[in-house]
Amino acid sequence: ADTLFADLGGLPVIRQTVHDFMANMLADARIRHTFDHSNLKRVEDMLVEQFCMLSGGPCTYTGDPMKEVHQGLKLTNADFNALVEDLQQAMDKNGIPFRTQNRLLALLAPMQRDTVTR
Ligand code: HEM
Numbered sequence: 001a002d003t004l005f006a007d008l009g010g011l012p013v014i015r016q017t018v019h020d021f022m023a024n025m026l027a028d029a030r031i032r033h034t035f036d037h038s039n040l041k042r043v044e045d046m047l048v049e050q051f052c053m054l055s056g057g058p059c060t061y062t063g064d065p066m067k068e069v070h071q072g073l074k075l076t077n078a079d080f081n082a083l084v085e086d087l088q089q090a091m092d093k094n095g096i097p098f099r100t101q102n103r104l105l106a107l108l109a110p111m112q113r114d115t116v117t118r
Helices: 004-008 010-026 040-054 066-073 077-093 098-115
Strands: none
Touching: 004 010, 004 098, 010 040, 010 077, 040 098, 066 098, 077 098
């Protein structure tokens, strides 16, 4: 299939990339505190569903709306940029080509305004 999902490498690569992405964020002194009270297993599972669905894969996102999830966290643009760096690093590690990375990032960009509230 001619989809971003296929170009990313399907579910196995998405799962491993999200796993590495979570590890990067939890090791990132800039943003790891935001996860202090979170169910990390749930966040990871929801990210897999979301990236799979967004990229055109055979998944349904069953998590909560982005605005509701993030509004209490009072996130900044700097937090958002840190998250993007951690995701880029995870995609590099999993051999996802630069152009393919940017196609996924382009789908996430519009969610910046739902997650950053200050
Ligand atoms: C495009 C931007 C973002 C996307 C697509 C995204 C996606 C998600 C998803 C799918 C969840 C799980 C929702 C659920 O449990 O139902 C989540 C939760 C969370 N996200 Fe994000 N997120 C984004 C930006 C950020 C940023 C910038 C930060 C902080 C630097 C962040 C921190 C968190 C935290 C701490 C949780 C857990 C909240 C809780 O436990 O209630 N997110 N995010």
